[in-house]
Amino acid sequence: MRVDPVRGHPACDNALRRQLGNPFLVLELPAGATREQAERQGAKLLAMLSAGLAGAATYPTPLGPRERTDELVRAALAELRDTDRRLIHEWWARGLAGAEGHGDGEGAG
Amino acid sequence: VSGVVGAVIIFIFIGRMVLEALGRTPQTAVKVPVWERIGRLLFYVGLFFGWLLLLAWLTAGAPEEVEAAVMLGPGLIGSVFALGWGPQWLAWRVLGPRGWVGTASFLLKMAIHRHAFDRVGAVALLRELYGTGSSGLDRVPVSAWTACALAARFERQGDPLRAGAQIAALRRLPGDARVSRGLRVYGIEPLAALAAARGDWWEVVRRTGLGRGRRVRRLDRLARTHLDQPPAVGLTAEESPWLRHLRLLDAAARGEPFEVREVLALAAAWEAPLAPAERARLHQRGLELGARDAAHAGETLLGRVLDELDLLLSAARGSWSAPGEGAVETELRRRYRERLFERLAEREPFFSTADGRPGLAPCDEWEEWVRFRADVDRLEALGGEEALHTAWRSGLSRAGSWAVYLHNRYEADAAWATYTMFVWTVEMARIVGDPNTEEIFSNNARIVREMSGVVL
Numbered sequence: 001m002r003v004d005p006v007r008g009h010p011a012c013d014n015a016l017r018r019q020l021g022n023p024f025l026v027l028e029l030p031a032g033a034t035r036e037q038a039e040r041q042g043a044k045l046l047a048m049l050s051a052g053l054a055g056a057a058t059y060p061t062p063l064g065p066r067e068r069t070d071e072l073v074r075a076a077l078a079e080l081r082d083t084d085r086r087l088i089h090e091w092w093a094r095g096l097a098g099a100e101g102h103g104d105g106e107g108a109g
Numbered sequence: 110v111s112g113v114v115g116a117v118i119i120f121i122f123i124g125r126m127v128l129e130a131l132g133r134t135p136q137t138a139v140k141v142p143v144w145e146r147i148g149r150l151l152f153y154v155g156l157f158f159g160w161l162l163l164l165a166w167l168t169a170g171a172p173e174e175v176e177a178a179v180m181l182g183p184g185l186i187g188s189v190f191a192l193g194w195g196p197q198w199l200a201w202r203v204l205g206p207r208g209w210v211g212t213a214s215f216l217l218k219m220a221i222h223r224h225a226f227d228r229v230g231a232v233a234l235l236r237e238l239y240g241t242g243s244s245g246l247d248r249v250p251v252s253a254w255t256a257c258a259l260a261a262r263f264e265r266q267g268d269p270l271r272a273g274a275q276i277a278a279l280r281r282l283p284g285d286a287r288v289s290r291g292l293r294v295y296g297i298e299p300l301a302a303l304a305a306a307r308g309d310w311w312e313v314v315r316r317t318g319l320g321r322g323r324r325v326r327r328l329d330r331l332a333r334t335h336l337d338q339p340p341a342v343g344l345t346a347e348e349s350p351w352l353r354h355l356r357l358l359d360a361a362a363r364g365e366p367f368e369v370r371e372v373l374a375l376a377a378a379w380e381a382p383l384a385p386a387e388r389a390r391l392h393q394r395g396l397e398l399g400a401r402d403a404a405h406a407g408e409t410l411l412g413r414v415l416d417e418l419d420l421l422l423s424a425a426r427g428s429w430s431a432p433g434e435g436a437v438e439t440e441l442r443r444r445y446r447e448r449l450f451e452r453l454a455e456r457e458p459f460f461s462t463a464d465g466r467p468g469l470a471p472c473d474e475w476e477e478w479v480r481f482r483a484d485v486d487r488l489e490a491l492g493g494e495e496a497l498h499t500a501w502r503s504g505l506s507r508a509g510s511w512a513v514y515l516h517n518r519y520e521a522d523a524a525w526a527t528y529t530m531f532v533w534t535v536e537m538a539r540i541v542g543d544p545n546t547e548e549i550f551s552n553n554a555r556i557v558r559e560m561s562g563v564v565l
Contacts, residue, residue, distance in 0.1 A: 006269060006363070006365070007266075009362060012362045012421065016362045020355070083395075087400045088413070
């Protein structure tokens with residue numbers, strides 16, 4: 001019997017992408033990183049991506065490495081510039097970092 | 110001996126034809142043309158005498174005692190096998206799985222089945238399981254076979270959740286609604302094997318519970334062995350809710366199976382991180398960051414977690430456990446209950462017997478009803494009898510009209526389904542205390558049962 005691959009739940013897939021697109025994960029920053037740290041890291045990653053450096057092409061997540069693109073980095077920076085959104089992302093990132101046992105530096109936005 | 114057995118076969122066939130012509134057998138929707146009956150008779154007579162002639166040829170020249178022993182032993186045993194189980198066994202176990210669907214379908218059409226319903230249903234299931242073209246399921250009367258054929262269709266389309274719903278519906282049939290032995294032996298095993306191939310061991314156990322036979326028992330043992338082992342995916346209580354949340358979203362996004370109780374356990378695990386004290390801490394952090402809406406950050410977060418838990422529930426399977434005491438789980442249950450009420454309201458057009466009602470093929474009507482009933486079951490599990498009373502007053506009391514419409518439109522083609530639906534309506538009326546509906550639909554169930562008792 002020929003069967004199609006099991007269809008996933010599209011809304012859950014979107015939610016997962018949103019979660020794994022957390023700016024702190026994309027930028028590989030601790031949840032307490034300052035705005036300046038985020039901007040510096042973002043600029044560095046964009047430069048690395050435009051140079052085609054392999055190390056910038058993916059970023060680690062609790063579910064394994066994901067692809068990192070220019071758009072994703074820019075979107076992450078934009079999210080962190082909005083303090084209300086940053087607060088929520090920070091909470092998720094802090095929880096995930098605790099789960100993974102990552103470092104979790106503190107700093108004011 | 111061969112003459113006697115041959116005569117018995119012919120008499121059985123002629124007798125059944127005469128009885129049906131005299132109207133002595135209950136009405137069935139499946140009209141079997143005379144040429145098909147004669148063809149089947151010739152097939153069996155040819156098979157029987159062909160086998161004996163082959164044995165006679167093979168034993169030609171042998172001593173008389175050997176010849177007699179061969180004719181009485183392998184001759185009779187072989188005949189019984191060929192007439193009884195041979196065609197079905199060949200079709201399901203040999204030809205179908207190897208892609209010889211046309212030949213297998215022919216053998217199933219020729220095979221001895223208790224009822225014509227079993228014959229057309231078996232062919233539809235075989236075609237859904239192993240065929241590539243149309244199975245003709247839309248034109249086949251609804252029965253347990255067609256429910257399994259629908260399950261096979263959904264499996265092929267990569268939708269095991271809907272496939273599982275069909276099997277779950279079969280597990281909850283009224284006691285006298287029939288699931289034939291042929292289906293239990295030959296039809297359930299490939300469906301359980303499909304779930305096993307996905308590693309969906311809970312679903313394998315659910316399916317094997319309906320089956321019979323050595324192969325089904327072997328699959329059941331295999332599934333239970335896997336279920337006794339700790340889960341390969343780390344959905345353990347030791348993990349943080351953040352990580353468990355991601356893992357469940359990942360499972361849902363991939364279409365991997367997980368249970369409602371896992372989502373409820375996750376909701377319970379979210380209690381501490383989303384407790385008022387933690388939300389107050391979030392508020393404080395928001396003020397430090399200069400967030401404009403720091404005061405509502407906790408509610409925003411809680412809403413997002415609940416939204417995603419709600420999504421997970423829509424992808425989960427299995428039954429609901431007794432309610433916990435946590436605020437997150439309570440809110441999650443409340444939201445889900447509201448959604449169930451909305452979904453039941455959306456089914457209202459099916460509760461009409463009017464001409465403008467959406468009309469579907471019998472098997473599609475059954476599929477819609479299975480989904481509807483699953484929602485009512487979930488509502489009962491979530492809100493108990495109180496929720497059922499509310500739903501009954503809000504329109505569920507008219508759900509029996511669905512079966513009335515099916516009966517009037519499809520009669521015996523949908524008798525198996527309408528009987529199941531009438532009995533369900535009677536049970537619901539009993540639960541909510543509606544003696545009038547209970548009496549009407551008990552009577553309806555009796556009428557359908559008398560009319561087509563042969564399929565039930």
